[in-house]
Amino acid sequence: MSEPFSSRRNSPGRTTFRRAAEGVARGLIYTCGWAAIVVLAAIAVFLATNAVRAMREAGLSSMLSGTQWYPTSEPGKFGLLPLVLGSLYVTGVALAVCVPLGVAAAVFISEFADKRLTEVMKSIIEFMTAVPSVVYGLIGVAVLIPFVKDAFGLDSGMTALTGGVVLGVMSLPTVISISEDALHAVPVDLRRGSAALGNTRWQTTVKVTLPAASSGIFAAVMLGLGRAIGETMAVLMLTGNAAIMPTSVFDSVRTMTGTIAAEMGEVVQGGLHYSVLFTVGLVLFAITFAINLAADIVLERQRKRWRR
Amino acid sequence: MVIPLHVSGNGGIAAGMRNLNAGSGGADEGEPRFLREEDEGDDPVVGVSAVAEAEGGLGAFALADVSVSYGRDRVLEGVSMDIPAQKVTALIGPSGCGKSTLLRCLNRMNDEYGDVRVTGTIALDGQDVMAKGVDPVELRMRVGQVFQRPNPFPMTIFENVAYGPRTQGIRARDELSAVVEESLRGAALWDEVKNSLKKHAFELSGGQQQRLCIARALATKPEVILMDEPASALDPISTQQIEDTIAELKSTVTIVIVTHNMQQAARISDLTAFMLRESLDRPAHLIEVGDTKHMFTNPDDPRTESYITGRFG
Incomplete structure (x- = not known):
C-alpha cells in the first residue's frame, strides 16, 4: 500500500460492504417486528371471516346479549x-x-x-x-x-x-x-x-x-x-x-x-x-x-x- | 473493655435524652428513646463521655476499641475516638480504609449489610448503641444518614421530607407542613422548591436531590447526621451548596462526614480522623485524630502527612 496509513479500513469497497450489511440487518429486524403485527392481524381476520356467517344469521348483538x-x-x-x-x-x-x-x-x-x-x-x-x-x-x-x-x-x-x-x-x-x-x-x-x-x-x-x-x-x-x-x-x-x-x-x-x-x-x-x-x-x-x-x-x- | 468515664444512674441518661416527639405529649419523657420497654435497665454501659459533658450538647459519640469484620475478614480494628457534639468530624483516608464501614457503625446500618460483626463499644451520649436492648430502628431516628448518591424516594418532594416524621407517628397535616418547611430551610432548599412541593422528587437536579436527602434526614430531628461522601457525585456548584448547608447545620446537629476530598475536609470540618489500611493482610486502623487545622498543618504521624500532601492514596 502506498498510502500513509489506514487506507485499508477506508477503502471504498469495504465501506460499501458495511453499508449493505447494515441495510440487510435493518431490513431483517424491520421484517421481524412487522411479522408479529401481521400475524396478530391475520388471526383477527381469520377469526372474523369464519364468524361472518354467525353474525349474518344469528346477529352479533343478539348473540352478545343472549342469555341462553x-x-x-x-x-x-x-x-x-x-x-x-x-x-x-x-x-x-x-x-x-x-x-x-x-x-x-x-x-x-x-x-x-x-x-x-x-x-x-x-x-x-x-x-x-x-x-x-x-x-x-x-x-x-x-x-x-x-x-x-x-x-x-x-x-x-x-x-x-x-x-x-x-x-x-x-x-x-x-x-x-x-x-x-x-x-x-x-x-x-x-x-x-x-x-x-x-x-x-x-x-x-x-x-x-x-x-x-x-x-x-x-x-x-x-x-x-x-x-x-x-x-x-x-x-x-x-x-x-x-x-x-x-x-x-x-x-x-x-x-x-x-x-x-x-x-x-x-x-x-x-x-x-x-x-x-x-x-x-x-x-x-x-x-x-x-x-x-x-x-x-x-x-x-x-x-x-x-x-x- | 469498657471503661466508663463517668458512671451515673438511669436518671442521668434520661436527663440527657432529648424528647424527639416534641409536642406529642412527651409520653416517653424520662426514658431513653431507643430502649425497648422490656429491656429497660439492662443497659450495661452508663458512662457519659467527658466530651459530651463538657460541651453540654447532644449527639456526642465515644468509640472504644471498635473493630469490624465482614464474614471472616477483619477490615477495621481498634478504633477509639471521641466525636464531639455539634461539630463536624471528617473521616479521611484512601479507598478501602474502612471510613464508610466505621460511619455505618454509628447508626448500625451495618446490620443491613449482611454478615458484618462489630465489636468494641460505641456510646452515643453515654449509651452503648450496640447493647442488646437498643432497637436500631429507634437509633436511626436519632442518627440520620445521607448517602453517597442522592436517593430520594419515588414520591413528591413533600412526601420525601414527611416520610420520617410520618414513621414517628406525626399525622396532622399542619404539623407535617411545619416540619417539612423547617427541614427544607435547614437544608437550604426551601427557596428553590417552596412553590413546587407537590412535584416529583426526580424532577430535581442531582444537587437539589442531595439537599432533599439532607432535609429528609433533618426531618426526624436527629442529633447526628452521618454523610457518606455526600458531594462526590455532584458538580462543584452543588458541592459548594452542600458544604454551605453543612456549615449552617453544625450549630444544631453533630455531623460526621466521610470524604475523599481533602480540601473539603480542611474547609468544613472541625475534627479530622485519618484512617489507613496499610496492607490487605491487616485490618485498617485509625492513624490519628485531631483538630483539623492541626492535622492539615502539622500532623503527628508521618503517614498522615504523606497522605495529606498527596504522596499516596
Missing part, C-alpha cells in the same frame, strides 16, 4: 352471555387467589427470605410452571371438588370457585416471578435510605419498595390474568360446564375457552354452530386484547410518573 346457549336445539340459541360471564367469574376468583398470594410470596422472596431460601423457592416456582395444566386439573378433581362440595354443602363441587382457585394457583408462578423481578429492580439505595430514617423492613417494603415496584407488579398481575382467562383444560375439568347464567361463584359455569374446546369436535365444518364458535373465539380475542391494551396504557402512564 342451546346450540343444538332447533333452531339453535346462541346467547354468549353465560359463557362470557362464566369466564369472568372463574377469572375473578383466580385473581382473588393469585394476586394476594403471589405478591406476598414475591415480597417474602425479595425482601425477607435469606439467600438459600430464595434459591430454593425460585426453583420450586419455576417447577410449578412446568407442570401441565391437565395435572392441575387432576389434582383439582381429586382434592378440590370433593372439598368444595363438603365445605359449602353444595350438590356438586364443580363450580366457578373450584376452577378459579386452581387457575389462581396456576397463575401464581407468573405473578410471583415477575413481581419479584420488579421488587428486585428497586435500587437498594432506596431501602437503605428508608432504613436510615428509622423504618423497619416491613415499613420500608410497604411505603417505598412496593410503590416503587407497582408498575412491574401491575404487569405481573395482567400477565397472570392473561394466563387465567385463556386457560382451557383445567377449567374444562373443574367447572362442570353448565352453560347457564351464573348467579354466584358456587354455580357451575362454562367458560368461553371450555366451550370452544368441548364443542369444536362435534360441529359441522362451515356450519352455523361452527361459525358461532369462531365468534366466541373472536370475543375472547377482543377481551384479552383490551386487557393488554389497558395494561399497556396504565404502565406507560406509570413509567412517565416514576422515571423522570
